[in-house]
Amino acid sequence: MTWLDLPADHPYGIHNLPYGVFSTDGTEPRVGVRVGDDVLDVAACAERAGMESAAVWRAGSLNPFLAEGRQAWTAARAWLTEQLTTEAHRDCVEPNLVPVSQVRLHLPVEVADYVDFYASEHHATNVGRIFRPDSEPLTPNWKHLPIGYHGRSGTVVVSGTEVVRPSGQRKAPTDPAPSFGPSVRLDIEAELGFVVGGATRLGEPVALAEADEHLFGVVLLNDWSARDLQAWEYVPLGPFLGKSFATSISPWVVTTDALRAARVPLPGQDPEPLPYLRGGLSDDGAGTAYGLDVAVEVDWNGTVVSRPQFRDMYWSPAQMLAHMTVNGATLRDGDLFGSGTISGPEKGTRGCFLELSWSGTEPVSLDDGSQRTFLEDGDTVVLRATAPGPDGAVVGFGECVGTVRPAR
Amino acid sequence: MTWLDLPADHPYGIHNLPYGVFSTDGTEPRVGVRVGDDVLDVAACAERAGMESAAVWRAGSLNPFLAEGRQAWTAARAWLTEQLTTEAHRDCVEPNLVPVSQVRLHLPVEVADYVDFYASEHHATNVGRIFRPDSEPLTPNWKHLPIGYHGRSGTVVVSGTEVVRPSGQRKAPTDPAPSFGPSVRLDIEAELGFVVGGATRLGEPVALAEADEHLFGVVLLNDWSARDLQAWEYVPLGPFLGKSFATSISPWVVTTDALRAARVPLPGQDPEPLPYLRGGLSDDGAGTAYGLDVAVEVDWNGTVVSRPQFRDMYWSPAQMLAHMTVNGATLRDGDLFGSGTISGPEKGTRGCFLELSWSGTEPVSLDDGSQRTFLEDGDTVVLRATAPGPDGAVVGFGECVGTVRPAR
Incomplete structure (x- = not known):
């Protein structure tokens, strides 16, 4: 269902799409989504797609996204699925995939209580x-x-x-x-x-x-x-x-x-x-x-x-x-x-x-x-x-x- | 000891100087120090005095000040005492005193644990x-x-x-x-x-x-x-x-x-x-x-x-x-x-x-x-x-x- 070369039984297939916070050498921690053996730099992808919501993905924790609530979570999941399954978005996505072996993963949430x-x-x-x-x-x-x-x-x-x-x-x-x-x-x-x-x-x-x-x-x-x-x-x-x-x-x-x-x-x-x-x-x-x-x-x-x-x-x-x-x-x-x-x-x-x-x-x-x-x-x-x-x-x-x- | 007209037995005399966070109508919450029946707008006073630390006092909680540690706390207390006891600083202080009856007091600290x-x-x-x-x-x-x-x-x-x-x-x-x-x-x-x-x-x-x-x-x-x-x-x-x-x-x-x-x-x-x-x-x-x-x-x-x-x-x-x-x-x-x-x-x-x-x-x-x-x-x-x-x-x-x- 996706142009990504992911086997159907991959635990990070497009049915999963878990969120985390990652950085690469010399960059600030920001939101990433795990896709197969890569991490999608969501902010970069969203900016390339001209999304207004990119600031939420630039944050060093998921908290601003958590603040947006269920409706935004559903919309983001639909948007990510669309990005990853439509050949037309390949140019938006592919340059912003980083191999997971090259990233550092941070605490994903600034824990309140x-x-x-x-x-x-x-x-x-x-x-x-x-x-x-x-x-x-x-x-x-x-x-x-x-x-x-x-x-x-x-x-x-x-x-x-x-x-x-x-x-x-x-x-x-x-x-x-x-x-x-x-x-x-x-x-x-x-x-x-x-x-x-x-x-x-x-x-x-x-x-x-x-x-x-x-x-x-x-x-x-x-x-x-x-x-x-x-x-x-x-x-x-x-x-x-x-x-x-x-x-x-x-x-x-x-x-x-x-x-x-x-x-x-x-x-x-x-x-x-x-x-x-x-x-x-x-x-x-x-x-x-x-x-x-x-x-x-x-x-x-x-x-x-x-x-x-x-x-x-x-x-x-x-x-x-x-x-x-x-x-x-x-x-x-x-x-x-x-x-x-x-x-x-x-x-x-x-x-x-x-x-x-x-x-x-x-x-x-x-x-x-x-x-x-x-x-x-x-x-x-x-x-x-x-x-x-x-x-x-x-x-x-x-x-x-x-x-x-x-x-x- | 101060040009302020404070009786010696005032519970908010210059021996006290407690910190809080206050706002007045239409202004953002910021750090204040209680002096007598007034609140000193510390950021405004520090800016007028040309202090570089004014940003800490513009915060909506004491947390940035808390992060600076004991040495900064001691220095701030000495500076505030100097401001309030020296006639030369009267121009810095007096315009930035707000009657406590005119302020709204906020949670002073963003509580971590x-x-x-x-x-x-x-x-x-x-x-x-x-x-x-x-x-x-x-x-x-x-x-x-x-x-x-x-x-x-x-x-x-x-x-x-x-x-x-x-x-x-x-x-x-x-x-x-x-x-x-x-x-x-x-x-x-x-x-x-x-x-x-x-x-x-x-x-x-x-x-x-x-x-x-x-x-x-x-x-x-x-x-x-x-x-x-x-x-x-x-x-x-x-x-x-x-x-x-x-x-x-x-x-x-x-x-x-x-x-x-x-x-x-x-x-x-x-x-x-x-x-x-x-x-x-x-x-x-x-x-x-x-x-x-x-x-x-x-x-x-x-x-x-x-x-x-x-x-x-x-x-x-x-x-x-x-x-x-x-x-x-x-x-x-x-x-x-x-x-x-x-x-x-x-x-x-x-x-x-x-x-x-x-x-x-x-x-x-x-x-x-x-x-x-x-x-x-x-x-x-x-x-x-x-x-x-x-x-x-x-x-x-x-x-x-x-x-x-x-x-x-």
Whole structure:
């Protein structure tokens, strides 16, 4: 369907068109769209086409585009598709394609508020068993609302950024007093992150049926976690320094438009949630509490140790967004929320090492013959994901990579 | 000491010089400094004086000034003092003074990350007794680290902004299931907020002794809280929708330089904290874990119902900042952290209505003959504060005001 020489099964075919921010040597970061193994310099293309909107694409983040809202996102996608599929536009496009190997990818969004949810029943159950062995694993509120908390937006970093092992206080239950030092239980959390646009006004909740108007796109998200710091600090006000040292996201924001074929019903919610969180999957899947069929893989030093499935999540992204604003909290352009660790019922689908190693008691074997419980200095973790696209196509998410450096 | 006609006991004398952002009819918001009952248009004054730095003062927030760091803050204060005390500069200053009654005050800072601490032992003990009556009121970690969590920076609003009563889920322990509706336990928290500048790099903690380099100034902060929403949601990941609907701050940022005479030793810490949080009050009070002698008053519909003293706080602002970054988390220009509710040992010094009404069981009497437990629609809360300045002067903070509007 396109003059571009792209195989039909390419994860960055024209059915995908994810947005990012890139630069080449000596140029300013600006918006790019991934097409096959190239990045389209959207501003240059738009200028050549005489578009008035080129300034939005010259920005060093997607935020000005996010501010334009759903109608502009739809129009931009239609325009890009037209550019890439019509021979007449070839002169506009071809000179502005840059091989991805020649670009540097930046944080795609200037993150406004960052919220992290806890939407996997399997993950919450496992963590409850590990952290609170004497209580019911799920707290009484868990099936009534998507539990979440605010994280540190200033330490959201782009894939490839090295992660310095954090130091802090920790105290095992058997220790007489807390001690200070580098975390010895450094972990990951494999998540999807949702990028929000179309800012709202204070005091005006976003209804579930309107959530799609604000859900621009999806990234892979690694919520690096220092479990020893977290366990000591998190009662009563929640995780803080155990999380705030770094959160990595993948550089390509896959639009929710590109994920329409990946919409699936949720596994089922019992008890039925309160009305503001209630919604089935309508025929066109719009504005409802749909799940997403995204297959994730967790690669630890070259060994795929887990394959979490996002379709196993209990709460939907739209439910998380509706809940987050039901008290009248505003959305800002560039808000980001994470799903929480994606874990399924089987061991091979657990999305963090706390669960995979069952709090360090069941080491994980890597292909190089070594064994791991938590992260060692020099370890590299790569998250990857794909989702079904239209007509059998595959939607690629790219990678979210991080390497652990020793504590300073 | 100045050609300005200011009484020595004026809370906005030249010993204070707090920064804000103001506009007049038809003009863009820009930086102002409060002097007596006027606002100095700093950009206009600097331009008239031929300063190159005028662009910083034309900004619609203090963030560019915050980015310049401690040395620039000191230089600006010296320059402003010179302008205001030297007859020769009168021509520069006088035409650029605007009566405060003629200006509109804006949010002074574009808030990057917002963190809220929990640094009053009296408050934490009272809340523990109310929320967790079957446990020790202070959690085991409380005296080892300043407990804190991230809040929603997008809903930090300037004094005067109306607060819409939030709706959400709540479930009393005796209710069979949660219900949805407007909060019926809407509360305040009287706090100080600390404005941060001099951004740091990822992975590089700020030592206690360097905290003063980043502590630019102080505002009054009202952490509006829906106690019914909070009680149901906060286990295990902390407060979320019970807090995220609004946080009000006063429009004038009182600099830490203006509060040097207000430095006092902490009440005492036992057990001694770990070394990264350890520091006494040296003779010049620099870079150490000092407290601040700030007297706050909480005014409910015209009745002062409480007089919290910041000097009663257990943890110091510098300890909060050092703790917040010890894991390598960055500071950004415009970060804001709250102290947590300021409560003292006596009932008349409790900083929230949850404590003052002991969870609604002991109504508070107002001067108009009415009684209150939590906030009713139409109620107005005003926070005010003063601190000792040099040579018997008083440092004024201005007001942090909010009126409750009915749920939508």
